[in-house]
Amino acid sequence: MDTIGKQYSLPEDIIIDILLVLPVKSLLRCESVCKQWYAIIGSSMFINKHFHHESNHTRLLIFRRHNHSLGKPSDPEDNTFALFLDEALQIREQPKKSHIPYAIRSLHGPCKDVFCIRNSNHQLALWNTATRRFDYARVPQFSIYTSKTDSWRCFENKTILDVHDFVADPEHGTTFLNGFYYWRKRIDLRESFLLALDMHNEVFQEIQLPCSLRRGTINLHLCNESIVAFGRFGEFESKVPNRHQLCLFKPAAALQIAAAATTARPLLSKLIIALQNPSSPSAAQIRRLKRRRTLFLHVS
Amino acid sequence: MARKNRNPVGKNVDPEAQKKKTRTLTLKSSDGQEFSISESAAVLSIAIENMVEDDCAGGVIPLPLVDGGTLARVITYLNKHAEDGASDEEKRKFDEEFVSGMEMGVLFDVVLAANYLDIRGLLREVRRRIADRMKNKSVEWVRKTFHIESDFTPEEEEQMKKEFAWAWEGVDSDVDD
Incomplete structure (x- = not known):
């Protein structure tokens, strides 16, 4: 056997298992080793397995949004990003200006590692935080991007959508879980519900929110295998945690709200520590890029 | 598989596990070297366990895809993991040291042997070590x-x-x- 390892390359299944343990940065280099490796690393089977692999660490994206101050519109130039590459929030990476050339107005997602970004010129771009690819896209309104074919497909069913759901309301987080994309649909100032879009068949489902979350601002994010709807209200007491309402739900079968919680103190206090940056403006959003231990925060 | 037994002189000893510990098997490498190993250590390899269960062992188990040097390493690993009273922490430390000194060629031999013999823990350890070595390389x-x-x-x-x-x-x- 001493000779086998030295003269011949390893069988493909062992190679795949070794590559699965490597970080994305190494994989991007390994793609150019040979065509076989290029095909392995680029396959959707491999990408999916790697995304869920235990060695693929949770990353954390913090997006600071400058809020409207009275009488003044918010300036996207004031919005900033920081990408943390490890759980302990030690390794921090500031996306370079050359990397993201315009100020970011809003961000949607993530769908796996990919965020959809809108810049101050209202251009859309896809930002893959794992490979750090940043691609501008000319997109017709209401379309679905398929990474496999690198193409955009227009929606058939447009009646339920309103451009304001996305564009005029960048503060309302949208999120993706298990093949569904979720966002808030507002009926009027007093009433809103969640829309869930099945990405495979483009069928919409409506999810009722608890009464307390139907008004005010809501952000949707991931928390483990659940969606978190996180609301902010003026009428609550002034301490930060109390002003927020948190609703966790498992969107699995019936798309029912399984549990509503009004206190989220452990979650919040952990994240507020992570966010302490004295020079920061008024708002911040945190998104974990992984489903495991996914956390999010929106404070003001 | 042998039940973990931390109290070999106790009363509730599984007689089957006890038998496996005292029974020895002989493994024969591709270059004809023979190694004795307790059955409880050998069956940590799913492939060997299957051979023992199918009773095709017949005293000596030939392993034509594993050379003597590699088999000796694999047996060291199996013995440690079958050891009575070895804590998880001890085993973890052993695993780390076990692979740390190996050259890439040796790691390849061991990963092939672990794959062939179906030793999950060893396979995972060596894979991780190989990945670690190549992580920052050109x-x-x-x-x-x-x-x-x-x-x-x-x-x-x-x-x-x-x-x-x-x-x-x-x-x-x-x-x-």
Whole structure:
């Protein structure tokens, strides 16, 4: 056997298992080793397995949004990003200006590692935080991007959508879980519900929110295998945690709200520590890029 | 598989596990070397366990795909993991030291043997070690180590490098550690 390892390359299944343990940065280099490796690393089977692999660490994206101050519109130039590459929030990476050339107005997602970004010129771009690819896209309104074919497909069913759901309301987080994309649909100032879009068949489902979350601002994010709807209200007491309402739900079968919680103190206090940056403006959003231990925060 | 037994002189000893500990098997490598090993250690390899269960062992188990040097290493690993009273922490430390001194060629031999003998823990450990070694290495180093010749044109290679230039930053020198 001493000779086998030295003269011949390893069988493909062992190679795949070794590559699965490597970080994305190494994989991007390994793609150019040979065509076989290029095909392995680029396959959707491999990408999916790697995304869920235990060695693929949770990353954390913090997006600071400058809020409207009275009488003044918010300036996207004031919005900033920081990408943390490890759980302990030690390794921090500031996306370079050359990397993201315009100020970011809003961000949607993530769908796996990919965020959809809108810049101050209202251009859309896809930002893959794992490979750090940043691609501008000319997109017709209401379309679905398929990474496999690198193409955009227009929606058939447009009646339920309103451009304001996305564009005029960048503060309302949208999120993706298990093949569904979720966002808030507002009926009027007093009433809103969640829309869930099945990405495979483009069928919409409506999810009722608890009464307390139907008004005010809501952000949707991931928390483990659940969606978190996180609301902010003026009428609550002034301490930060109390002003927020948190609703966790498992969107699995019936798309029912399984549990509503009004206190989220452990979650919040952990994240507020992570966010302490004295020079920061008024708002911040945190998104974990992984489903495991996914956390999010929106404070003001 | 043998039940973990931390109290060999106690009353509730599983007689089957006890038998496995005292029974020895002989493993024969591709180059004809023979190794004695307790059955409880040997059956940590799913492949050997199957052979024992099917009763095709018949005293000596031939392993024509594993040479003597590699088999000796694998047996060291199996003995440690079958040891009575070895804590998980001890085993973890042992695993780390076990693979840390191995050259890439040896790691390849062991990963092939662990794959063939179906020893999950060893396979995971060696895979991780190989990945760790190649993590910060250049494309050329990876090709040389895995005995792969590039089938890309220089233009294609240049294009890939350009597309994800950041991934080529901070690569170690090709000197093996």
